[in-house]
Structure formats: C-alpha cells, structure tokens
Amino acid sequence: MQPTVNATTRPLSINVDRGAGVMRIAWLDGHQSEYALRWLRAFCPCATCREERREQLAAQDELRLTTTPPPSTEIVGAEFVGQYAIRFSWKDGHTAGIFPFLALRASCPCDDCNPDGPPPLVID
Numbered sequence: 001m002q003p004t005v006n007a008t009t010r011p012l013s014i015n016v017d018r019g020a021g022v023m024r025i026a027w028l029d030g031h032q033s034e035y036a037l038r039w040l041r042a043f044c045p046c047a048t049c050r051e052e053r054r055e056q057l058a059a060q061d062e063l064r065l066t067t068t069p070p071p072s073t074e075i076v077g078a079e080f081v082g083q084y085a086i087r088f089s090w091k092d093g094h095t096a097g098i099f100p101f102l103a104l105r106a107s108c109p110c111d112d113c114n115p116d117g118p119p120p121l122v123i124d
C-alpha cells in the first residue's frame with residue numbers, strides 16, 4: 001500500500017547542497033526541511049543497513065574496531081521513486097536506500113516539527 005500523497009508529503013523542489021552536506025526540501029504546503037546527509041545515511045532504510053543497525057544495537061556492550069571505511073556521506077546522484085520517495089546514490093556505490101517523503105516529513109529536523117530533535121526515520 002502506498003502512503004497518501006498530499007501537500008505535506010509532496011516536495012515542490014529538492015536541493016542537495018553537497019558543499020554544506022545537506023538536502024533541502026521545499027514542500028508543496030510551503031514548509032521547508034533541511035536534512036544533514038550524514039543523518040540520512042545513518043538512517044539508510046535499505047535492508048542491509050537496517051540489519052547492521054540492529055546488530056550494532058544488540059552488541060552495545062562490545063567494542064568493535066574495524067578497518068573498513070565508514071559509509072560515505074557524499075551523494076553523487078538522486079532520483080525520484082514514483083511520487084512518494086527519493087533514492088540516493090552515495091559516493092561509495094550504495095544505492096539501495098529508498099527514503100519515503102512521508103517518513104522524511106515526519107522526521108523534519110526543524111523546531112516547529114520536532115523541537116527535541118529529529119526522531120529516527122520510521123520506514124514501515
């Protein structure tokens with residue numbers, strides 16, 4: 001089932017400012033949201049990343065050191081997925097995450113929407 005697309009969950013324009021490391025969405029209802037690319041990558045909704053986060057949470061008592069580079073927080077491309085989501089291509093080749101606008105809007109980091117800071121993206 002697709003979420004209902006309306007003015008609050010539909011972007012008028014999206015701008016990825018790679019210099020500043022943010023994505024700005026101007027919504028059809030006039031609201032503006034600004035998301036840190038670092039934050040978006042940290043909540044990548046793809047199955048692989050979600051599984052990794054689950055494992056990390058389960059292993060909180062462990063201290064793990066790894067020599068693999070951290071996930072890229074640079075975006076090299078973006079495309080719409082139907083009318084309801086956006087997919088990013090990260091610099092390290094990761095393209096699996098599809099970010100629904102509904103979830104992005106709910107996690108808008110501005111003080112009006114979420115005065116205590118943006119909640120994690122709720123995917124399903």
Ligand SMILES: [Zn+2]
Pocket residue numbers: 044045046047048049050094096097
């Ligand atoms: Zn991912």
Ligand SMILES: [Zn+2]
Pocket residue numbers: 031032033108109110111112113114
């Ligand atoms: Zn907001």
